[in-house]
Amino acid sequence: MSWIALLLIGIGVTDLVHSVRHRPLLPECVGAVTLVAVALLAGLTHARDIGAVVVLVVVTLAWGRAVTRGFGRNRPAVPLALLAVVLLVTILCSPWAGAAHGPLQHWLDDASLPVLSGLSADRFLVVLGAALVQLSTGNVIVRLVLSATHTISPMKQDTPSGPEQELKGGRLLGPMERLVIFGFGLTGALTAAGVVIAAKGLLRFPELQSRRGEDRIHLLTEYFLVGSFVSWLVALGALVLAQ
DSSP, X not given: OHHHHHHHHHHHHHHHHHHHOOOTTHHHHHHHHHHHHHHHHTTOOSHXXXXXXXXXXXXXXXXXXXXXXXXXXXXXXXXXXXXXXXXHHHHHHGGGSOOOOHHHHHHHHHOOOGGGTXXXXXXXXXXXHHXXXXXXXXXXHHHHXXXXXXXXXXXXXXXXXXXXXXXXXXXXXXXXXHHHHHHHHHXXXXXXXXXXXXXXXXXXXXXXXXXXXXXXXXXXXXXHHHHHHHHHHHHHHHHHHHO
């Protein structure tokens, strides 16, 4: 599981930095450095783990560039395919990953917080990586899927006529919603997670119906439904990996 955790952390940090400070190569470099630092803290220094870290660093750098070019050149399928293939390969190779230990495990053993009591380093890293993905990476995946499926034309994004401008809160509500679903799922409160999903639909429905014009309502409804379902799948998929 340590390799899966490193992949999630690298990609999650990359997208988070990109959302805060967009500079060429900076986000992916920060993500790669963070990945290496976490690997060292987790004691992943065996030859096989070092090889995996090198590959994951390359993947992290490639992810940052693929996302930038995917949006800039209207090729959203490229980063989505990259993420799917890399995640699948990493999951298949996870049985050969070394167990995380080192300074990170010593810190967890000495931690006084009840939530960290008895927690293994592997479990901690997977949960951390999955939580990071709920932030900016979830938004990136949603936008890529919307563009790839032509649910919204990339040329209309970030323009006064684009649905993103009429549903601006989604970029903030999305990460919050995913974190809540992910948190409830970790505690086993799946019913509460379902209530959150239902509440979002009930709260958004009047807003969608208030838009004038049937075509406009249809566009916004499709945008909302596709984006919401992809966002929920990101949270549920991360929850499966963190179990």
